Amino acid sequence: MKFLSFLILSAAGSAIALPRGGGGGHKGNGTQSATAVSGSGCKQLNKLTALTSLAANQTKLDEVTKGNATKAEAIKAKASAAATQLATLQANATLVASCQQKVAVRAAENQCEEMAKLEKLQALVANQTALDEKTKNNATKADAIKAKAAAGATVLAELQANTTLAQICAVEQTKSLCRDMSKLEKEIALAANATAVDAKFDGNATKVAKFEAKVAEAQAKLTALQSNTTLTSECASLKSTTGSGSASTVAQQAASTASASAATASGITSGVASLQSLGTFMSVASAMLFGALLL
Ligand SMILES: *[C@@H]1O[C@H](CO)[C@@H](O)[C@H](O)[C@H]1NC(C)=O
Ligand SMILES: *[C@@H]1O[C@H](CO)[C@@H](O)[C@H](O)[C@H]1NC(C)=O
Ligand SMILES: *[C@@H]1O[C@H](CO)[C@@H](O)[C@H](O)[C@H]1NC(C)=O
Ligand SMILES: *[C@@H]1O[C@H](CO)[C@@H](O)[C@H](O)[C@H]1NC(C)=O
Ligand SMILES: *[C@@H]1O[C@H](CO)[C@@H](O)[C@H](O)[C@H]1NC(C)=O
Ligand SMILES: *[C@@H]1O[C@H](CO)[C@@H](O)[C@H](O)[C@H]1NC(C)=O
Ligand SMILES: *[C@@H]1O[C@H](CO)[C@@H](O)[C@H](O)[C@H]1NC(C)=O
Ligand SMILES: *[C@@H]1O[C@H](CO)[C@@H](O)[C@H](O)[C@H]1NC(C)=O
Ligand SMILES: *[C@@H]1O[C@H](CO)[C@@H](O)[C@H](O)[C@H]1NC(C)=O
Ligand SMILES: *[C@@H]1O[C@H](CO)[C@@H](O)[C@H](O)[C@H]1NC(C)=O
Numbered sequence: 001m002k003f004l005s006f007l008i009l010s011a012a013g014s015a016i017a018l019p020r021g022g023g024g025g026h027k028g029n030g031t032q033s034a035t036a037v038s039g040s041g042c043k044q045l046n047k048l049t050a051l052t053s054l055a056a057n058q059t060k061l062d063e064v065t066k067g068n069a070t071k072a073e074a075i076k077a078k079a080s081a082a083a084t085q086l087a088t089l090q091a092n093a094t095l096v097a098s099c100q101q102k103v104a105v106r107a108a109e110n111q112c113e114e115m116a117k118l119e120k121l122q123a124l125v126a127n128q129t130a131l132d133e134k135t136k137n138n139a140t141k142a143d144a145i146k147a148k149a150a151a152g153a154t155v156l157a158e159l160q161a162n163t164t165l166a167q168i169c170a171v172e173q174t175k176s177l178c179r180d181m182s183k184l185e186k187e188i189a190l191a192a193n194a195t196a197v198d199a200k201f202d203g204n205a206t207k208v209a210k211f212e213a214k215v216a217e218a219q220a221k222l223t224a225l226q227s228n229t230t231l232t233s234e235c236a237s238l239k240s241t242t243g244s245g246s247a248s249t250v251a252q253q254a255a256s257t258a259s260a261s262a263a264t265a266s267g268i269t270s271g272v273a274s275l276q277s278l279g280t281f282m283s284v285a286s287a288m289l290f291g292a293l294l295l
Contacts (some may be wrong), residue, residue, distance in 0.1 A: 044097040048079075048086040055079030111159060112169035118149075118156040126147040177225060178235035184222040191215040 054060055054075045081295035090097060124130055125146050135141035159165060190196050191212065201207040226232055 027072065041095060042102055044088075045089045045095060045099050048082050051075070051079045051082060052086055052261060070108050108165060108168045110171060111162075111165055112172050115156065115159040115165070118152045118159070121145070121149045121152060122156065174231065175232050175238065177231055178238055181222060181225050181231075181235060184218045184225070188215060188222065 011277060018201055055078075058072075061072045065075070124134060131142050131145065131273065135145065190200070197211065201211065
């Protein structure tokens, strides 16, 4: 895993620092003033960008308001009132860049998840025994799963061909295993403390016995994971790099590199174009946003 070490080193040396937690502003109350927004960040930018893009798209407005013109007008009025705030946020290049990076990280994480899902599906259809088990020998169901796998094959091949993505996913996978390990360690530590176990299960012997059986399984899993020294040393570096949040910095760094090269490749360098793509991404959430705004 040379790549991981490389990422950790470059992340440690990089000046990229994302605002943690985001500012957000108030939820569910559209009357926040301009001053209330001054301390906000990405969340606010995303929210207002989505609101503005929603207000500008009558088709989407109709969808979201189910054709209620009063509601649509209210959204337009809200977007119009927020225009100055949005312009101020958009003028902050640091903020815009960090938001784009977050969007890129999230997109990559979603792609990793999708890839894992599609790989699992391929493995399932390649294993008749497993498929029979899963479908309880129902050939109709098995055929449906096979069709789904076939339909996803092209997407999977595309995802797998992306080496940048593969590197990000490898980091994500390691992070996930490290989290698993520390969870198992905690469970086992708890089990070793009879007082704590008794307290947790109110002294219910049935529950305690069940828990102990689970812990035995956890111990076996943990031992297996710990026997992988590559993994344990990677988890140690992730923990020590910059304290909390270092692991996500690794992925952020990777995604940032990826999105930067993608942007260069396609010639998207203007802030306007970047914001439009951010808006497109965020517009997916506009139905949710609509709910939050009008309540
Ligand atoms: C909305 O927020 C403003 C300012 O924070 C506050 O004065 C007002 O009472 C809030 N309205 C509702 C309905 O919560
Ligand atoms: C407007 O919204 C519709 C429905 O969500 C979408 O298909 C369309 O691409 C959007 N138009 C623009 C210009 O973004
Ligand atoms: C449209 O929305 C407004 C405001 O939420 C509501 O008062 C009204 O009843 C709605 N009209 C219809 C036809 O649903
Ligand atoms: C721009 O955004 C960054 C990151 O959110 C923030 O730290 C900075 O204070 C903002 N600058 C201005 C002028 O608002
Ligand atoms: C590969 O994946 C990265 C991370 O999601 C993405 O930024 C990049 O655009 C992808 N490259 C190609 C050629 O699809
Ligand atoms: C196929 O699936 C069965 C049942 O889940 C499993 O026991 C077996 O190891 C799998 N075979 C292969 C080659 O993965
Ligand atoms: C097999 O699955 C299909 C689709 O889910 C269902 O309609 C059918 O009743 C099932 N057949 C049997 C024998 O269970
Ligand atoms: C065991 O758990 C109890 C209750 O949670 C706690 O007070 C005690 O310090 C623990 N003992 C050890 C050795 O960790
Ligand atoms: C202990 O837990 C079991 C399983 O949850 C429950 O069925 C049983 O009633 C509990 N016994 C006591 C004494 O609370
Ligand atoms: C050990 O962990 C590394 C890093 O997560 C992984 O790439 C490798 O496949 C693991 N080795 C085994 C034998 O599971």
